[in-house]
């Protein structure tokens with residue numbers, strides 16, 4: 001068998017993992033979730049879940065990946081037995097579904113770069129403009145274009161494809177985001193926006209926790225790329241001398257920083273233009289921000305820069321999703337990298353086409369993969385690592401950490417009880433939410449369209 005690939009440098013690994021984490025989740029999904037769920041109340045719950053559930057679960061994935069040096073399916077076959085080996089399938093399925101619609105949304109961002117460059121953002125026509133950008137043949141074409149870019153990078157492999165590209169992409173995302181947030185700070189209305197975004201009201205949380213909690217948990221998993229084996233796969237190319245706890249800390253911190261910054265960009269711009277942040281759902285950054293850019297001096301250019309940054313962030317995440325499924329085909333079926341990547345890209349493109357034609361499929365795919373499969377994958381893997389292979393986990397987490405002491409045990413028990421219990425509740429709440437979408441909005445769509 002050919003020698004397995006590995007990261008050339010420590011920063012290469014961290015940048016790739018940050019590149020995976022930072023994406024549409026941070027800049028497209030996060031602001032509209034905050035808007036839908038009542039502002040700062042959502043933010044605070046989200047932050048608690050990142051620290052209390054997200055961070056320990058990153059380590060769960062890292063342990064499995066580095067120990068086995070395999071893709072998620074192979075990893076579980078290697079250290080698990082019986083039904084446990086099937087968890088890998090949850091991951092690969094989630095990856096397949098996510099990338100198919102993720103690429104569609106990324107296609108919209110490309111469209112908005114073009115609209116900005118042509119100086120065509122318009123406050124009045126924004127919803128109609130979005131309707132055009134988000135459905136129809138143009139959307140299918142841009143979806144294809146984005147998927148082609150993913151295929152090319154992943155086909156080049158770990159070191160020459162993924163590692164090289166993220167070295168440029170991640171710093172660019174950070175610098176441009178901070179610049180745009182600084183610009184947003186100067187807008188009139190910024191103060192009001194910060195108050196909305198940053199001062200949580202306990203009463204809002206108390207009244208709405210049954211919706212805020214599952215939404216915040218699903219967002220935390222999605223944004224950290226958890227529950228579908230990305231962190232298993234990326235850690236499988238990692239050496240034993242790395243301190244995984246500090247790497248996980250850096251990844252979670254940078255990801256949270258970018259999501260937080262996206263809020264600092266979006267809300268002042270929305271408030272300055274007098275737009276209500278809760279009303280537009282998945283269309284928020286497209287309809288509302290584009291309308292807001294239309295009102296601002298140099299808005300076309302600013303908007304083009306903004307949407308280009310989103311597209312780059314989406315690309316560095318999309319390659320990680322593709323890599324999970326490609327690694328599976330390479331490791332388990334001996335297919336070589338280039339044909340595996342190309343075939344998968346085409347298949348995912350086809351599955352994504354309905355989402356490019358009608359927005360409802362974005363919600364259908366996003367809800368299923370993101371709020372159900374990711375959280376379920378995270379739950380099952382946490383039970384497996386915490387209860388079935390605890391010795392291996394403690395041994396692996398200690399490698400690369402000096403004076404680990406009882407930290408490994410503390411982490412293990414934290415995963416075993418509070419994390420697992422929290423995830424059981426969260427998966428159940430999310431499943432209920434999805435069920436009401438299927439029997440509500442989606443059923444309605446089917447009856448009017450079929």
Ligand code: PHE
Pocket residue numbers: 020021022023024025026098221222223224225226228230317318320321
């Ligand atoms: N974390 C990515 C984002 O925030 C999305 C993603 C989810 C990537 C799951 C990989 C796995 O956009």
